[in-house]
Amino acid sequence: xxxxxxxxxxxxxxxxxxxxxxxxxxxxxxxxxxxxxxxxxxxxxxxxxxxxxxxxxxxxxxxxxxxxxxxxxxxxxxxxxxxxxxxxxxxxxxxxxxxxxxxxxxxxxxxxxxxxxxxxxxxxxxxxxxxxxxxxxxxxxxxxxxxxxxxxxxxxxxxxxxxxxxxxxxxxxxxxxxxxxxxxxxxxxxxxxxxxxxxxxxxxxxxxxxxxxxxxxxxxxxxxxxxxxxxxxxxxxxxxxxxxxxxxxxxxxxxxxxxxxxxxxxxxxxxxxxxxxxxxxxxxxxxxxxxxxxxxxxxxxxxxxxxxxxxxxxxxxxxxxxxxxxxxxxxxxxxxxxxxxxxxxxxxxxxxxxxxxxxxxxxxxxxxxxxxxxxxxxxxxxxxxxxxxxxxxxxxxxxxxxxxxxxxxxxxxxxxxxxxxxxxxxxxxxxxxxxxxxxxxxxxxxxxxxxxxxxxxxxxxxxxxxxxxxxxxxxxxxxxxxxxxxxxxxxxxxxxxxxxxxxxxxxxxxxxxxxxxxxxxxxxxxxxxxxxxxxxxxxxxxxxxxxxxxxxxxxxxxxxxxxxxxxxxxxxxxxxxxxxxxxxxxxxxxxxxxxxxxxxxxxxxxxxxxxxxxxxxxxxxxxxxxxxxxxxxxxxxxxxxxxxxxxxxxxxxxxxxxxxxxxxxxxxxxxxx
Numbered sequence: 001x002x003x004x005x006x007x008x009x010x011x012x013x014x015x016x017x018x019x020x021x022x023x024x025x026x027x028x029x030x031x032x033x034x035x036x037x038x039x040x041x042x043x044x045x046x047x048x049x050x051x052x053x054x055x056x057x058x059x060x061x062x063x064x065x066x067x068x069x070x071x072x073x074x075x076x077x078x079x080x081x082x083x084x085x086x087x088x089x090x091x092x093x094x095x096x097x098x099x100x101x102x103x104x105x106x107x108x109x110x111x112x113x114x115x116x117x118x119x120x121x122x123x124x125x126x127x128x129x130x131x132x133x134x135x136x137x138x139x140x141x142x143x144x145x146x147x148x149x150x151x152x153x154x155x156x157x158x159x160x161x162x163x164x165x166x167x168x169x170x171x172x173x174x175x176x177x178x179x180x181x182x183x184x185x186x187x188x189x190x191x192x193x194x195x196x197x198x199x200x201x202x203x204x205x206x207x208x209x210x211x212x213x214x215x216x217x218x219x220x221x222x223x224x225x226x227x228x229x230x231x232x233x234x235x236x237x238x239x240x241x242x243x244x245x246x247x248x249x250x251x252x253x254x255x256x257x258x259x260x261x262x263x264x265x266x267x268x269x270x271x272x273x274x275x276x277x278x279x280x281x282x283x284x285x286x287x288x289x290x291x292x293x294x295x296x297x298x299x300x301x302x303x304x305x306x307x308x309x310x311x312x313x314x315x316x317x318x319x320x321x322x323x324x325x326x327x328x329x330x331x332x333x334x335x336x337x338x339x340x341x342x343x344x345x346x347x348x349x350x351x352x353x354x355x356x357x358x359x360x361x362x363x364x365x366x367x368x369x370x371x372x373x374x375x376x377x378x379x380x381x382x383x384x385x386x387x388x389x390x391x392x393x394x395x396x397x398x399x400x401x402x403x404x405x406x407x408x409x410x411x412x413x414x415x416x417x418x419x420x421x422x423x424x425x426x427x428x429x430x431x432x433x434x435x436x437x438x439x440x441x442x443x444x445x446x447x448x449x450x451x452x453x454x455x456x457x458x459x460x461x462x463x464x465x466x467x468x469x470x471x472x473x474x475x476x477x478x479x480x481x482x483x484x485x486x487x488x489x490x491x492x493x494x495x496x497x498x499x500x501x502x503x504x505x506x507x508x509x510x511x512x513x514x515x516x517x518x519x520x521x522x523x524x525x526x527x528x529x530x531x532x533x534x535x536x537x538x539x540x541x542x543x544x545x546x547x548x549x550x551x552x553x554x555x556x557x558x559x560x561x562x563x564x565x566x567x568x569x570x571x572x573x574x575x576x577x578x579x580x581x582x583x584x585x586x587x588x589x590x591x592x593x594x595x596x597x598x599x600x601x602x603x604x605x606x607x608x609x610x611x612x613x614x615x616x617x618x619x620x621x622x623x624x625x626x627x628x629x630x631x632x633x634x635x636x637x638x639x640x641x642x643x644x645x646x647x648x649x650x651x652x653x654x655x656x657x658x659x660x661x662x663x664x665x666x667x668x669x670x671x672x673x
Contacts, residue, residue: 110144120152126160139178143171150205161208169214172198173221199229206233215243224253237263241271251279255286265294272302280315284322296326296337307343309382320344333363338370346378351386354379358390368394386412393419402430406437413437536572544570545645546583555580559589561601565608566617566628571636573643581635587644591653596638603635 040060041050051058074094119129126149133142146168153161172194179191202209211234218227224244231240241257244250254275258268268290275283287294299322305311306319323341326332338361345354361369372394379387385408392401398420405413417430542551549555551570557563561582572578579587585604589597607628610617616625642648659671 110138110141139171139175143168143175146171150208158208161205162210165205165209166213166217169198169201169209169217172201173217173223176223177221195226198223198226202226202230203233206230209234211239215239219243228253228257231257232262238267238270241267245271245274245278251275252282255279255282258286265290265298268294269298269302272299273305276302276306276315276319280318284318287322288325292330296323296330296332297334300336300340304340304343307340307347309347311347313347316344316347327361327369333369335369335371338368339374342370342375343378346375346382346384346387351384354384354387355390358387358394389416398426398430399433402433406434410434410438538572538578542578544580544583545577546579546587549580551578551580555582557582557586559586561585561589562604562608566610566612566614566632567604567607568632568635571640573640573646575643575646577643577645579644581639584644585635585639587649588639591649591656592638600635600638603631603638607631607635 039052041052042048043050049060051060130142130145133145146164150161150164150168153164176191176194176198179188179194180186182188183191202214209230214230215227218224218230227243228240231237237257237260241254244254244257251274254271257263258271272283275286287299303319303323306316320341323337323344326337327341341357341361342354345357348354358368358370358375363369372391376388376391376395378384379391385404389401389405389408389412392398392404393416398416401416402413405416413434417427417434420426420430538551540550540552543549544551544555547556554563559582563582568581570578570580571584582604585600588600592600606617606620606623606626609620610628610631614628616627617631619625644650659668
C-alpha cells in the first residue's frame, strides 16, 4: 500500500516492515536461510524488491499490506479511512460503535443516534442503544437513530422494520403535537416541516407500516388527512373508507376520498348505503356530479330502502332527486329504477307528482317504463286512489277503474268511461254503470231501488242530464230499469220527448238512405242493360296488343292451345285494347292459376270441336252436348271478363320477376345492369 514501505535493518537475521502512519515496526520476518543480509535493492524496471547477501539474492514480496489498518486508523480517530479499510459488516459495526460513543461523549446525541443506527450486527443490542438515547435528554436523538436503522434494515428484516417504522411514526406525531402545544395551536414553520416529514415518511415506508397500528396512531392524534395520504400510498382506499365510516363525522371525508379519480365506482356502490344513511344530501350531490360514471342500477340496493313507509321524508326527497336525474338526464330506462320512482312518489301526501310520472314515464314506443301491476299494488296498499284508477286504465281494466273512480269523483268516472274510443259497446257499458250509480245514489247492489222522496226527484233530474253527457250512447229506456216501478212520468217527460224525436229523426234518415239505395240499384240495372248491348266498330287492320298481328290473322299460339272450330277470333275490351282470344287465353293460362287454366283449356277444346255455324258442341269424353252460346259465355267469363293487361290478373303479376328463366337469352341479357 501507499502508506507502507520496507526498510533494511542490518542487525541479526530479520526483515522488519514499518508503517508510515505511525512510524513504527508493523511486522518482522526471519531470513536465516538467506545468509547474512547485506542490503535491499529495487529494480526500477520490474518494480520488484530484492534482498542480497554475500552468497544469494532473494525477491522480497509484500502481501496484505493493509491488514488491520482500520484498527490503526481507529486508534487515531480517523474513522473515514477506518470505514474504507474495514472488511465486512462486523468491522464496520465496531467503527460505527466507536463513532457513536465519541459523539455521545461529546454531547452530540443526534450524531450518536445516526452512527448507532448503522450497526447491523446486533451488538450492542438495539434495545440498549435505544434506551441510552431515550435517557440522553435529546428527543430527536431517538428519532434519528430509528430513521437510520430503518434505512439499513434489509428485506429479510421486515418484522423489525415494521416495529421501527411504527415507533418512528409515533415519535413524529409526538413532535407535531409538541409543536402545536408550544405555539398554542398555531401552524409554525417547524410544525409545517414536521407534517411534511410525516407525510413523506408514510409515503416512503407504506410497504412496511402496519395498517391497523398506523391508522390507530393517526386517529389518536387526529391526523385524518395524513391517514388519507397513508391510504393512497398503501393503495387500500377500501380500508380507509371502512375506517372513516366508523366515525360519526366520517361520511363527508369518505365522500372526499370517493371523489378522487383513482377510486373506482365499485367502492361507491359498496359504501353508498352507509353514505346515504348518514349524509344523504351530500351523497346525492356526489351521485349527480358523477353523472354517467355511476350506474343507477348498481345504486339500487342503497336507494330502495328509502321507498319504504318508514323512511324520513327529507331523505326520501333527496333520493327521489337522484332518481329523477337518472331518468331525465341520464336517460335511464331500467324498469327497476322506474319502479323505485313510483314507490317514492306514492309516499308523498299529494298524488300530483305520482300521476304526472305515471303519465310521462314512457319509452319511445309508448310503453310504460315501470311495472304497471307492481305500481297498482303499491297504490292500493298506500291508498292512492287516483293513481289506482289511472293504472287500471293502463292495464285495460276500465270497468274496475270506473267502479273505483265512482268512489273518488264522478267527473273522474266520466272521463274514464270515454277512454276506450274504439269500443262503443264497452263505453256504453261503462256509462250504464255510472248511470246506475247516479240513479241509485251510490248503492250499486242488484236490489237497490231509489226510494220516493225529495232525493228521488233530484236523482231523476241528474239522470236526465247525465243522458246528454253520455254523448248519445245511452237512451232513456236504458236507465228506466234503475228506477222503481211506480214513478211519475212527468219527471221523464222531456227525456222521453227527446228520445221519441231522436227515433223519428233516425227513421227519416233510414228512409232517405233506403230511397237513395233504391235509386242507385236502378241506375246500376240500367247501366248493366246498356253494357250488355254495347257495340263498337273496329277496323280489320286493328292489331292484337299481345302479338302485334292483325286481328283477322291467326294468333301465334305459343302456348299450344286448341284452335279452330267455333272459337271466337278476338275480344275487344272496354279499355279499347283488342286481343286475339288465344292471346288473351294464353295470359290467363299463364298467370290465372292452375284451376282457371284447366277450365280455359277445356272450354277451348270443346269449342274447337264444334263446327262453325253449329248451334251445339258435340259430346267429348263423356261430357254431354252443350250449346255453343253457353260455352262462349263461360269462356268470356274466364277470359273476356277483363282486360288481361289492365285488371286483377295484372295485380297478381306484381310480385313476378321481369326476367324469367325460360326467356330468350338476348332478352335476359338486355335486362342486365
